[in-house]
Amino acid sequence: MTVNGVLFFPVTPFDGSGAVDADRLAEHVKAGLSHGPGGVFAACGTGEFHALDIDEYTTVVSTAVGAVGGAVPVFGGAGGALPHAVACARRAAEAGADGLLVLPPYLVNGPADGLVAYVEAVAAATDLPLVLYQRGGVRFAPSTAVRLARLPSVVGFKDGLGDLDLMQRIVLAVRDEVGEDFMFFNGMPTAEQTQAAYRAIGVPLYSSAVFCFAPRLSVAFNQAMSAGDSAACRALLAEFFRPLVELRDQVPGYAVSLVKAGVRLRGLDVGGVRPPLVDPSAAHLARLRELIEVADGLA
Numbered sequence: 001m002t003v004n005g006v007l008f009f010p011v012t013p014f015d016g017s018g019a020v021d022a023d024r025l026a027e028h029v030k031a032g033l034s035h036g037p038g039g040v041f042a043a044c045g046t047g048e049f050h051a052l053d054i055d056e057y058t059t060v061v062s063t064a065v066g067a068v069g070g071a072v073p074v075f076g077g078a079g080g081a082l083p084h085a086v087a088c089a090r091r092a093a094e095a096g097a098d099g100l101l102v103l104p105p106y107l108v109n110g111p112a113d114g115l116v117a118y119v120e121a122v123a124a125a126t127d128l129p130l131v132l133y134q135r136g137g138v139r140f141a142p143s144t145a146v147r148l149a150r151l152p153s154v155v156g157f158k159d160g161l162g163d164l165d166l167m168q169r170i171v172l173a174v175r176d177e178v179g180e181d182f183m184f185f186n187g188m189p190t191a192e193q194t195q196a197a198y199r200a201i202g203v204p205l206y207s208s209a210v211f212c213f214a215p216r217l218s219v220a221f222n223q224a225m226s227a228g229d230s231a232a233c234r235a236l237l238a239e240f241f242r243p244l245v246e247l248r249d250q251v252p253g254y255a256v257s258l259v260k261a262g263v264r265l266r267g268l269d270v271g272g273v274r275p276p277l278v279d280p281s282a283a284h285l286a287r288l289r290e291l292i293e294v295a296d297g298l299a
Contacts, residue, residue, distance in 0.1 A: 003039045003073060004205075005037060005222060006037050006038060006208045006211050006215075006222045007038055007185070007208060007211075008029075008211050008212070009044050009208070010029050010032060010212060011028065011212055011256075011259060011270050012025065012048050012270075013028060014274070015271060016271075020052070020056045022059055022060075024268060024269065025060060025067070026067040029042075029063070029064050030067050032215060033067070033071060033072070035211070035215035035216065037211060038072060038205075039072050039073045040064055040073070042060050042061050042063075042077075043060040043076050043088075044075070044076075044101050044103070045077075045255075048256065048273065048274060051274040051277075054091065057088055060076075061095045062095035062096070064076075065095055065096040074099075075097060075100060075131065076088065076091075076092035076099075077100070077101050078100045079102060079103025079104055079106075080106045081105070082118060082122075086122060086125040088100075089128065090125050092126070093126045099128050099129040100128050100129070100130050102131065103135075104134070104137065112140075112141060112144040112147075116148060119132065120151070127153065129154075130154045130156075131155065131156035131158055132156070132157050132158065134157070134158070135159075135160030135161060140170065142172075142173040143173070145173065145174055146173050146177045146178075149174045149178045150178065155182065156183035157182070157183070157184050158184075158186075158187040158207070159188070159198075160187040160188055160189075162194065164201060167184075167203065168201040171184055171202045172202075175202070183205060184202065184204075185203065185206060186198040186206035186207070187207050188206075189245075190209065190241060190248060190255070191206035191207055192206070192237065193241050193242065193245050196225070199225065204226075208221075210259075212259050212262065213259060213265070213266050214262070214292060214296075214299070216295075217236065217240060217295040217298055217299040220236065220298070221233065224236065235298075239294055239298060240295050244258070247287055247288065247291070253276070253278065254280065256277055257279055258280060260272070261279065261280045262292060265285070265288065265292055
């Protein structure tokens with residue numbers, strides 16, 4: 001499997017009654033698809049995986065698969081309690097997904113052998129390719145990453161910790177063991193802010209939550225990064241991404257809430273976020289609106 005370009009992590013729309021709004025989700029995905037993402041990751045972090053039951057999850061993944069229509073790979077999230085992760089893996093396969101992003105297990109921090117067993121159980125439930133995600137309490141030693149990369153279905157590794165020393169050692173160890181085709185992803189919130197550093201250690205791919213509401217700017221940054229245009233990247237970081245990160249960091253959970261609010265400000269009513277996340281305040285919405293105007297002027 002090959003994934004290139006900007007990676008699109010759509011939000012999950014909720015209607016007035018709080019239910020998943022499949023029609024709005026299809027509209028959201030198709031709008032993003034028109035800007036040429038390299039892949040669509042449905043029901044993952046930005047899509048509030050943590051807040052979806054298994055039937056809602058199935059609706060989200062199957063809707064994304066239908067909206068994409070085979071144009072690019074579609075990945076579904078799979079994580080949390082092991083039985084739920086296994087159920088998600090099976091439902092995603094039935095829905096026609098092309099792969100899975102294996103999200104961190106719920107709450108507990110297990111040793112290396114436990115993490116390996118968790119991934120092996122998910123892999124045993126489906127033939128879909130897996131991308132592993134280290135974030136929060138999940139921290140893979142390079143030797144553990146190599147053990148998992150040897151599994152035939154494990155094709156990628158996504159980092160949300162931001163420990164570049166650890167990530168460099170993982171990249172070197174895995175590529176020495178399984179080759180250059182193994183995929184590595186920058187999964188930090190607002191990944192554009194750190195992508196120059198990740199690219200320098202051999203991690204060219206990254207998730208772009210900004211793509212949900214400012215796709216032209218997201219694509220422009222990716223093109224500048226790929227072309228080695230450091231001046232253009234610095235300008236976009238200074239004028240848009242750094243102020244967005246400063247706004248994001250004011251309230252826990254804004255890495256998702258602001259993105260969903262940005263989609264609403266663009267005119268698609270995707271509803272609010274589910275607790276424990278909270279929607280942005282009026283003042284923060286006003287600042288986000290200003291940043292969207294900046295994005296439109298830069299793209």
